[in-house]
């Protein structure tokens with residue numbers, strides 16, 4: 405993008421809002437609406453106004469620079485995707501209602517691409533045929549469509565959004581690993597060049613499938629992802645983390661003993677009744693696994709079952725039992741446990757409990773608990789599985805230290821796909837010995853529009869957005885305090901184009917507005933630097949230079965302000981979070 409340009413505020417199409425829009429929960433959503441950056445066209449579908457579009461293009465350029473830098477080649481695949489390809493991969497049925505499906509005039513199935521593994525694999529299957537042509541990494545920056553169940557938070561979770569998606573094709577696992585590692589480093593650089601404090605976290609491989617995967621999480625309370633991280637560098641999505649869980653032994657002598665526990669229907673009340681921590685209790689959950697068999701699962705009392713881990717353990721269609729179903733099976737809400745389970749109910753427990761020999765558990769009898777229940781003696785666990793979500797204080801699987809918990813915004817994700825799609829679509833190559841193998845693939849996505857929202861989540865204050873220089877729509881605004889004045893206006897008119905020439909794109913606030921209104925708008929739109937031209941300072945040959953992030957104002961000689969700002973912009977573009 406041309407970086408030096410100038411626009412007059414009087415002509416800038418950025419309809420600002422004075423009031424906070426009621427529908428916006430997240431600060432990024434609110435500020436983008438208020439600063440006139442975006443408008444909703446339909447649920448989860450947004451128009452990007454000029455300021456937003458400039459930021460999006462800058463993020464895209466950073467992504468491009470990093471992708472080109474590791475030898476990936478930009479291209480563009482069609483959004484409109486023939487259903488046949490999705491039938492071939494088996495995802496037409498599997499992907500579910502998130503896939504935007506349409507029919508053409510001949511009643512043929514199409515979808516609007518939510519991701520492009522099928523399309524790109526189809527593209528290369530007839531042309532990448534020899535090991536000599538490999539590896540190849542292709543990428544595109546394109547609008548994607550996902551009919552999200554709950555589109556929300558503005559650009560954070562849209563039904564139409566911009567993504568960079570990349571795909572690699574290798575002849576060997578080593579080659580895939582190399583590209584995957586390069587991608588990981590490039591992703592980390594994209595985040596930090598965009599001003600994002602982000603962590604690479606081990607991820608569940610979910611819908612796309614495959615083996616290794618890392619997500620790049622921008623740390624923010626507004627994030628929808630839960631993660632745990634350690635000072636040693638380990639970080640993982642709570643749903644993917646296999647961590648150490650400290651469990652306390654329950655009370656009692658170790659002998660099985662039934663205790664009357666009136667009004668103890670919750671973990672908190674049981675813990676309080678026995679005067680111990682919740683980690684000394686055991687939580688029992690009743691569910692039907694995917695074939696529909698009844699299961700009781702026991703986990704440490706101070707943890708929750710993680711839905712993604714549960715899907716792995718019990719199948720995608722598993723569901724918790726309703727109160728009526730509990731009664732039907734002879735189970736009692738509030739006093740479920742592993743001892744004396746009704747016949748036909750499968751018993752599983754979290755691996756964290758395997759070495760614990762004295763469990764405080766419901767007695768499967770209303771108003772009673774057992775203390776001292778012991779696996780192997782008082783009940784049999786049919787399977788030990790990892791189903792608890794990791795949380796603050798659990799132990800790092802790498803170094804054993806207690807983990808921190810945080811929320812994150814998933815900005816990007818990289819996957820080692822292996823041969824899942826190449827096998828399904830018959831994309832093969834011939835090796836040195838003339839043998840045919842499926843291509844070994846990786847896929848790599850960054851949500852460009854989500855990154856923009858994440859940047860705002862990390863860079864804002866009570867007055868508005870505080871853009872990092874590298875992604876600011878304009879780096880500087882020039883604010884003449886009065887417009888009609890015969891010294892101020894000419895000075896501003898002279899400085900603004902020079903600033904633009906000097907390397908910083910600028911806005912000249914030529915509106916006949918009070919200074920307060922101009923300051924408020926420049927702050928709201930988040931331009932990193934403001935050059936304020938007022939009568940008193942100009943009389944001494946000076947203007948004020950305000951730094952948006954620190955709020956600091958300094959007086960600068962009029963002749964020096966262009967160089968000063970150019971230097972700040974240059975340094976800002978090189979800054980890393």
Ligand code: ATP
Pocket residue numbers: 519550552559560561562563565567814815816817849850851852853854855
């Ligand atoms: P999520 O778990 O948040 O739904 P995902 O894991 O399904 O995302 P990927 O398939 O990994 O998403 O897509 C790559 C990137 O595209 C994500 O890391 C995210 O930045 C972005 N992205 C995915 N879904 C959306 C969406 N609905 N709106 C905006 N960006 C999105």
Ligand code: MG
Pocket residue numbers: 619814816817
């Ligand atoms: Mg993802």
